[in-house]
Amino acid sequence: xxxxxxxxxxxxxxxxxxxxxxxxxxxxxxxxxxxxxxxxxxxxxxxxxxxxxxxxxxxxxxxxxxxxxxxxxxxxxxxxxxxxxxxxxxxxxxxxxxxxxxxxxxxxxxxxxxxxxxxxxxxxxxxxxxxxxxxxxxxxxxxxxxxxxxxxxxxxxxxxxxxxxxxxxxxxxxxxxxxxxxxxxxxxxxxxxxxxxxxxxxxxxxxxxxxxxxxxxxxxxxxxxxxxxxxxxxxxxxxxxxxxxxxxxxxxxxxxxxxxxxxxxxxxxxxxxxxxxxxxxxxxxxxxxxxxxxxxxxxxxxxxxxxx
Numbered sequence: 001x002x003x004x005x006x007x008x009x010x011x012x013x014x015x016x017x018x019x020x021x022x023x024x025x026x027x028x029x030x031x032x033x034x035x036x037x038x039x040x041x042x043x044x045x046x047x048x049x050x051x052x053x054x055x056x057x058x059x060x061x062x063x064x065x066x067x068x069x070x071x072x073x074x075x076x077x078x079x080x081x082x083x084x085x086x087x088x089x090x091x092x093x094x095x096x097x098x099x100x101x102x103x104x105x106x107x108x109x110x111x112x113x114x115x116x117x118x119x120x121x122x123x124x125x126x127x128x129x130x131x132x133x134x135x136x137x138x139x140x141x142x143x144x145x146x147x148x149x150x151x152x153x154x155x156x157x158x159x160x161x162x163x164x165x166x167x168x169x170x171x172x173x174x175x176x177x178x179x180x181x182x183x184x185x186x187x188x189x190x191x192x193x194x195x196x197x198x199x200x201x202x203x204x205x206x207x208x209x210x211x212x213x214x215x216x217x218x219x220x221x222x223x224x225x226x227x228x229x230x231x232x233x234x235x236x237x238x239x240x241x242x243x244x245x246x247x248x249x250x251x252x253x254x255x256x257x258x259x260x261x262x263x264x265x266x267x268x269x270x271x272x273x274x275x276x277x278x279x280x281x282x283x284x285x286x287x288x289x290x291x292x293x294x295x296x297x298x299x300x301x302x303x304x305x306x307x308x
Contacts, residue, residue, distance in 0.1 A: 002077050004155055004189030005232035007061050010083055011139055014056035014065060017085045018111055021104025023048045033097035033113060036076075036148070037123035047124040048073065048100065059137035060155045060188025064146050067124070072146045074123050075113070081120025084112045098122055123148070134160035155189035156226040167218045170210050177213065177221060178206035178285065190225055194232070196261045196286050198225035200268075205292040206285045212295075231257065260286040 002010075026045035028034055034044045048067070055066040064072040075083060084093070087109055097120075098113040113122055127144040130136050136145040138158065145152070154161040166187055173180045180186060181195045190198070199206055201224035204217070213221075235257065259269050263286060264277035273290035 003191035005229050007063050011056045011058040021102035022052045023100050024103050025101040027099045030097045036121045055140040057137045057139040062149045074125050074146045076121050078119030080117040082114040086110050152184050152188045170218045173210040176207045177210045180210045192283050193261045197228045200260045203291050205294050208295050
């Protein structure tokens, strides 16, 4: 699914192209696109019609648009969801799932939700106050998040993230470091692509136990994850096919800069050893065996009771 850089690219596009617009009409072309909205398609349309879009906000991989009603239009992009802004509707996209017709400072526009694999969804939801009183995410100073995002932690690009607390929390986890990085309840925004890239930069194998890492090593991994995501943002995100595009339909191209992800068999840019691919949580992990040696695991032999 899209990770932080891809979702931030979409958020930025929405902030530039649709804020201040009022929703004139709502069309739900496929009911599953609003399956998480309580009340179904008719209620979804009624909740949006006449509302003004006031802010585009992101936390980690999660994206929402604040409404003047005090609620939020939440968009989960799933694996292939796209939000496309058009001045004129034009021919319908073959995977169009919902359309908002907008009227605002920049004239009439449509906001299309397109989703080929149908794992994404839209919903109008209430907001909850953030426990720390800080803004809910990038794009708004409002200290609130949509109800479905309440369990999602802050991301590495969030200035309100407690870095010291995060390092300590990582070291308390009795799991491998990659699983920890993918835990959106601990630190959000990192997915399979940027986890592999960050661990390569930090010269850390994905199977290293998080609770065996020193604080400085955890900092190195987190700094590498932040660095690679910031670089991806400049490039517009990562795209391997036509499924990820920004609001104007342009694909991201950070995939040209990937060191290990998707590079199995190719030489490591740092040491020249062939990159290897291994199965990981029904997905794949890509590592350099030279730069990221697999950790040695010691088997614990249970002690036998003494025989009197």
